[in-house]
Amino acid sequence: MSPKVRLLVVDDDPLVRSALALMLGGQPDVEVVGEAADGRAALRLVDELDPTVVLMDIRMPRMSGLEATRALHERPDPPHVIVLTTFDADEHVVGALAAGADGFLLKDTPPAQILEAIRAVADGDPMLSPSVTRTLIARIRDDSEDDRGESARLRLSVLTGREQEVALAVGRGLTNAEIARTLHLSVPTVKAHVSRLFDKLQVTNRVQIAICVHDAGLV
Incomplete structure (x- = not known):
């Protein structure tokens, strides 16, 4: 227990x-x-x-x-x-x-x-x-939405297909457990993918992943 x-x-x-x-x-x-x-x-x-x-x-x-x-x-x-x-x-x-x-x-x-x-x-x-x-x-976005969108799409393009799926799920506000159920993965595997997203997207938390996904127009 x-x-x-x-x-x-x-x-x-x-x-x-x-x-x-x-x-x-x-x-x-x-x-x-x-x-x-x-x-x-x-x-x-x-x-x-x-x-x-x-x-x-x-x-x-x-x-x-x-x-x-x-x-x-x-x-x-x-x-x-x-x-x-x-x-x-x-x-x-x-x-x-x-x-x-x-x-x-x-x-x-x-x-x-x-x-x-x-x-x-x-x-x-x-x-x-x-x-x-x-x-x-809404608060973090600035006025240059076109530039931000292009930059976000470029950053996401380096991800594998599975990493993009996890990023989209994070952008929708899902927890690791919910992502695991949705994508038929184990929770440790999801955590590993999220850690790689931090490195590849050069972010420090899940909110920044969500912002990147939203800026790219994917959610």
Whole structure:
């Protein structure tokens, strides 16, 4: 049996913290090991409690979730971080992902999907809600869409047929497990393909793969 996911909940609203802890801690494979009201407290509790996943609010006093995520990512063996926000157009979305966040969800995400995201990132599978992915793509695109499209198609042309299929699936927002089922592959094989996509497309996360696929007009 796999060990429980050790979860740290970070939010400056005590009601939100309590609700998340109550909802998520009742699962047989998730253990809520602590709660923090700001980024500074989160960093301290990560040292003390060694969580697997940190559910991190962005907007908090003293130290924001963005700052805390960046500080955690600079550590040698950081926990996985899922960033929570109220609005999918939050101006810190791109910054949080650049800081090392493994997932990004809206606070009104259904509980079942939050749990799915926690389990996914604990297993090394980044998770972004589809609305957040669409927002990121819209925010990152500049005015030179024709040039971007040509560049994206050129980058994708170096991929093998199977790698292109995986890239398209990532562009649609599928998780590794969903890609495996769709393409009749094992999850480790999908992870290997995604790692090769990082190298061949010269990107650092799945959002950038999705942007490339969208810029090429394939999704």
